[in-house]
Amino acid sequence: MGSESRMKLPVIDFSNLKQETATWESVKTQVSEALAEYGCFEAIFSNPKYSLVNVLQQLFDLPLQTKLLNKSNTTYHGYIGQHAVVPLYESLGISDALVPGNIEAFVELMWSHNGNPTFCESVRSISEELLELNKIVRTMVLENNGIKKYLDEHIDSTNYVVRFQKYDGPKTNETELGLVPHIDMNTLTILFQDDVTGLEMQKKDGDDWIETSPNSFIVMAGESLRAWTNGRVHAPFHRVMMTGDKARYSIGLFAVPKSGYIVTAPKEMVDEEHPLLYKPYDYVEFLNYYYGEASKTSPNALKDYCGVV
Numbered sequence: 400m401g402s403e404s405r406m407k408l409p410v411i412d413f414s415n416l417k418q419e420t421a422t423w424e425s426v427k428t429q430v431s432e433a434l435a436e437y438g439c440f441e442a443i444f445s446n447p448k449y450s451l452v453n454v455l456q457q458l459f460d461l462p463l464q465t466k467l468l469n470k471s472n473t474t475y476h477g478y479i480g481q482h483a484v485v486p487l488y489e490s491l492g493i494s495d496a497l498v499p500g501n502i503e504a505f506v507e508l509m510w511s512h513n514g515n516p517t518f519c520e521s522v523r524s525i526s527e528e529l530l531e532l533n534k535i536v537r538t539m540v541l542e543n544n545g546i547k548k549y550l551d552e553h554i555d556s557t558n559y560v561v562r563f564q565k566y567d568g569p570k571t572n573e574t575e576l577g578l579v580p581h582i583d584m585n586t587l588t589i590l591f592q593d594d595v596t597g598l599e600m601q602k603k604d605g606d607d608w609i610e611t612s613p614n615s616f617i618v619m620a621g622e623s624l625r626a627w628t629n630g631r632v633h634a635p636f637h638r639v640m641m642t643g644d645k646a647r648y649s650i651g652l653f654a655v656p657k658s659g660y661i662v663t664a665p666k667e668m669v670d671e672e673h674p675l676l677y678k679p680y681d682y683v684e685f686l687n688y689y690y691g692e693a694s695k696t697s698p699n700a701l702k703d704y705c706g707v708v
């Protein structure tokens with residue numbers, strides 16, 4: 400019936416936002432409602448200055464051997480591509496991308512001869528914007544739940560992976576799967592896409608998929624934020640669907656619990672109405688389980704791993 404395309408995610412305006420103002424309070428309420436109901440929203444934040452094609456095409460056009468040089472100690476952060484299930488999809492990630500020197504090291508690996516200062520600058524600038532939005536949203540989540548005293552600890556509990564995605568256009572009349580439906584297991588993800596869209600978010604209850612807007616920042620909670628807030632925040636399924644000839648590019652900032660940090664819902668999050676959902680877990684150990692034994696499309700991977708009931 401085409402009703403899917405008419406559904407929209409909540410859109411929240413973060414432009415010119417200052418703490419301790421009436422606008423901050425109102426935006427905070429919108430964030431609380433959107434994350435409880437959808438686990439995600441579209442953010443108006445800054446005027447995107449970049450065409451992702453301009454920034455990312457040169458990266459994905461590098462020879463496969465070069466892209467494969469981007470290895471990492473976890474499956475999730477290096478080069479991913481050439482998979483039979485999602486042949487349109489490729490991605491490259493930079494672990495701890497906001498630690499000084501790491502974007503440069505990535506660029507050095509990819510363009511060893513003369514580097515690529517323009518790429519470096521664009522990625523740094525986009526990443527810093529996404530980081531700022533990430534901090535605002537996480538501050539609001541804690542304020543909404545009356546646990547702001549944990550803010551420093553919470554912000555300090557994650558590292559940041561910046562990941563670049565490319566999805567080829569299927570170049571047929573069909574709509575094809577770009578990325579399989581999944582829930583992000585990390586804490587918070589912010590994606591930026593330009594005018595080639597394709598990211599779809601699943602409604603909390605039901606099978607409907609909500610399309611996302613062109614030139615948008617999409618903020619979504621992962622399982623680890625759901626666990627930490629003891630279920631107050633929803634972690635949504637999402638997928639990428641591709642049509643037409645044009646390739647789609649996206650950039651994501653993934654806040655990821657640090658190795659050795661134990662994800663535990665603060666005691667204030669647990670009461671009679673909200674019994675503890677998950678036992679404390681080490682994210683990196685959970686990921687090993689997730690990429691090893693568990694089916695990645697299981698909505699219950701974390702529950703199977705450390706659910707209380």
Ligand SMILES: O=C(O)CCC(=O)C(=O)O
Pocket residue numbers: 562564578583590592598637639649651
């Ligand atoms: O490219 C996108 O917009 C989605 C990527 C995604 O969901 C992921 O990498 O977890």
Ligand SMILES: [Fe+2]
Pocket residue numbers: 581582583637
């Ligand atoms: Fe995802």
